[in-house]
Amino acid sequence: MNKFLKVGAAIALGLTLTACSSNGSDSDADSKKIVVGATTSPHAIILEEAKKQLADGGYELEIKEFSDYPNINPATSDGSLDANYFQHQPYLDSYNADSGYAEGDDGYLISAGSIHYEPMGVYSKEIEEINLDNLKEGDQVVVPNDATNEARALFLLQDLGLITLKEDATVDKATKADIKDNPKNLEIVEVAADQIPTRIEDAPVIVVNGNYALDADITEYQRAIEDANSDAAKLYANIIAVKKSNADNEAVKKLVEVLKSDHIKEFIAEEFGDTVQAAK
Template identity: 45%
Template sequence: MRNTTKITAAVLATGALTLGLTACGSDKADTKAKASDPLVVAASPVPHAEILDYVKDHLAKKAGLNLEVKEFTDYVTPNTATQDGSVDANYFQNQPYLDDFNKKNGTDIVPVVTVHLEPLGLYSSKVKSADDLKKGATVAVPNDTVNEGRALKLLDANGIITLKGGAGNSATPADIAKNPKGLKFKEVEAAQTARSLQDVDAAVVNGNYAIEADLKPAKDALVLESTKNNPYSNFLAVKKGNEDDPRVKKLAKLLTSPEVKKFIADKYDGSVLASF
């Protein structure tokens, strides 16, 4: 049975602003944790918190780990909370996103262990294939730098658009060299892409938000990101200096255990893929 604490983005964003990204940290962050202290991990509800809940309910007690899961619905507050010590770790992001976040916010969050990949997909409630998109169709894409670039690279890889040479992880619609269908792009918060499907012709949706919206990436996506040489696997992350926390090491080992690999395969049926 799930036993998580749900946190709304609005409340946490206020707290993050109050504490500030450059705060010296809470007393908790400055005091060496005991092995018996709870390890508080921030996570997106699906699939991250579900995977952590499996660990908590089936593996943590035997390993001597007191695990507490806090759910966040956005891609910002888990990092600010990790930086200021409100939580001990987070599990929701990939390396390109973290690199961009650290650079823009002056944070020093680092990955600990890679766990899974959620393939990015193009979805529509109006057409059955990407070829059916009409001239001038509107496509929603995430508005954060890395996920927007990732979305455009997905469309490029499937011949829907062509990006200029050298367009990287931070590609924007301005980097499109060819747009045969004259597609229009609507930039929305990543968490809103699936919800925007009724208002646009198609949307590029992150795997976790697709699953939350009852979409099945392996079956429902018009086009789906390839897993080959994919840099967007999600990992457990901590503030730099906390990598050697014994509790973090225990969780890292449990998250990459055969039991978790089987749980991911059984529960997500190809929509989430173990990366270990």
Template identity: 45%
Template sequence: MKKFGIVLSIILLAGVLAACGNDASGSTDALNEDKIVVGVTAGPHEQIVEAAADVAAENGLEVELKVFSDYVLPNTALSEGDLDVNSYQHEPFLDQFNEDHGTSLVPVGKTILNPMGVYSETYESIDDIPNGATFGLPNDPTNGGRALFILEESGIITLEEDKKETASIHDVVDNPKNLEFIELDAAQIPNQLSEVDAAAINTNFALGAGISPKEDSILLESTNSPYINYIVVRAENENDPVVKKFVEAYQSDEVKAFIEEEFQGSVIPSWDE
């Protein structure tokens, strides 16, 4: 009986400690107010957060960067608590990730638009693409849908009315040029551009391959795009002071000037839009 009492006491103590570590809603403790761990994808997002880190340091906030090479891991790491925030994704991608993984990640501040471009090694205008041309699309649902949305905006195709921002190739209802859509890994499309007549390429992959969206694209996404990127956090940390401090550093005049000078219109600061 004495042994049972000791075990019961330990269990009760563990319960008390657990209750002290969480509020009534079940959310975790607030983040450290002096340091924040930020996940980014390599390329422009990494460079811009480095600039934001310099601004944050002037205000007493240390920013630790963790750099990823794909689009899924930064959200996985955030949801599992390995990151405090991440900065790399647009809202349609975030919504799809939450739906697919049962997570509660939320946007807390606009960052940039990486305008997706259409490129070709053969044709100099989107209007020059011939009937029956092959067209490369990213094979992930959100960026594939984004590419189709851009083509519809330009009048090349027509999509199902209720699938404008979430379309797949199966939602194309009018394709006057009979384009043959080929779904490819987004990161590999720059290397495969010579194998198709034209292709849609994400800005970070274009820049990584030495391709300038502003100078080399034959069609560029408009600035009224729904695919603006965001700083994202776990729902329980949405109002943490350190998150607000990081957002303010990112959305500073210094960072805006860095983006405009460094990327010359290939990446667009979007928090004032």
């Protein structure tokens, strides 16, 4: 009887040790896997390139592409995603505020690093050089209708000498009401950013973010872009966003390291030209 008890105990102990060993291995594998939500262009394209470098370091990157970007942050807050890559800091700040998250809440998201910048660009099929001389009285200029991107568009128009903004206008809040001088009485038309590229067929000038220009394949009509050293370039750099509890995750840190590497910077330059630029 004692003999059978000893055999049973040994088997039970062996199963326990095997289970512990298996769980440890699974845990190690999980810690080297990261699930990132992203929009297709340029974010998922950049992540696909980073995936190769991460694999060389033993990390597995799973990319989940979203066409409906408002759902990406909630999926990160609830833990469905480990991180996301599609937005700039002002958008993230708005999400946290609108969702009622305060710093310290589990769903509160933070930036783990700035990766690239999509310059606001001026596009036109009709006009090759954008200046007052080449625009007619009352010409339409289409700009984004959301607060942050409209402000960027207006500052770019000011840089080109088409309008002058009030002295207290800021690059994150300026609107049409902040236009002080408009010599050609240009008609500033506000449209949802993702709808602007189609207006290149009927409006002399459109102003839109680089990612939308890429998606619509209109980059050949780019006539001007934001200065890479401008305040907007720093403020609107696209980031990797994570829950604060994930900020020190080794896979997250490795992802950011790879995305900020010289290899990825060179890839961005070769793949997208000046429509997408690596963050400084």
